[in-house]
Amino acid sequence: MANPSFAARSYRDDAVVLRTHKLGEADRIIILLTKHHGQVRAVAKGVRRTSSRFGARLEPFMVADLQLVSGRTLDVVTQAVAKGAYGTAIASDYTCYTAAAAMVETAEKLSDADADSGTAQYNLLVGALASLSRSAHPPELILDSYLLRALATGGWAPSFTDCARCGTPGPHNAFSAPLGGMVCSDCRPPGSPAPAPETVGLLGALLTGDWTTADASDGVHRREAAGLVASYLQWHLERSLKSLKHVERS
Structure with a gap:
């Protein structure tokens, strides 16, 4: 033929x-x-x-x-x-550049493993890059919001309210990446971190796009949230992101 x-x-x-x-x-x-x-x-x-x-x-x-x-x-x-x-505006700012690098690395890994969510992942990434290029929000918040939403789109939506394992209504005070987010005292694995309530609220805001709450957050809670997002991402991707270690945090 x-x-x-x-x-x-x-x-x-x-x-x-x-x-x-x-x-x-x-x-x-x-x-x-x-x-x-x-x-x-x-x-x-x-x-x-x-x-x-x-x-x-x-x-x-x-x-x-x-x-x-x-x-x-x-x-x-x-x-x-x-x-x-978007490339010129992003490349001219180191903080934006490192955040964008982590985004596209995540998008590459997720789209390589899951072709079915390609359109949703494309729309999500383009929206995040557009926000970065016009400085709509702090770059680290745009990054963490994108990472949470990208994982949710890929089928790994975290829970920051009800217990991720048994569904008991929250709020809860322990976080477990393997179990899918916040967990109750009965489901909490030994050694699980106990983030501040403000950090949990920030994580929920980043996942749902509540930018009023996210933009008003304090630096200490942003850094704690970033650590939890990174651990959640690494667990579900089964690898760490090379570019994430270069991201600057305020």
């Missing part, structure tokens, strides 16, 4: 650039989270040349409308139209 034609293998989709790395002298491999095709690995030919028509549109944190052609191992980017030029 003949190979399908170029036109038959061509498709169009919105995508956010997660990561890139060099290929040969002028090409670049692009890791994309697309709106309708999940995670896509593609090659952008000649994109590193100064004469490239769309090199700047395929940098990390950028959102673009792409034309691609399916390949055996890598798809090929043939056209790119910018939709969200």
Whole structure:
């Protein structure tokens, strides 16, 4: 059977650039989270040349409308139209940059493992990057809110009210990442951390998007919440994020 034609293998989709790395002298491999095709690995030919028509549109944190052609191992980017030029604003601020790096690393791992939630993960990531680029909220809060929501979208929604194990109504004073969030005294594993009530309230606000509460939180509770979010993320991803250790906390 003949190979399908170029036109038959061509498709169009919105995508956010997660990561890139060099290929040969002028090409670049692009890791994309697309709106309708999940995670896509593609090659952008000649994109590193100064004469490239769309090199700047395929940098990390950028959102673009792409034309691609399916390949055996890598798809090929043939056209790119910018939709969200978030990369420049994010890269100009180190705190925003490190937060965005942790976001796209998380998105890459989650979308690689769960293709079914690709559209929801795409929308969530684009919204978070847009918020970072316009400094809508403190970067560390946008990051932690994104991480909690991304895990929830992937099927690991934490509970910060009722007991995550038995469902007993809260509030409760112990946190267990393996059990799924706050737990009652009967379900609490030995050695579980006991976060401050204000920290638990902040975690709930970050998960639900209550920015009035989140923005009014104190630094000590933000740092405690960040530690719990990191432990929850690491447990469910079964690995740590390389970029998370570089995130600056106020």
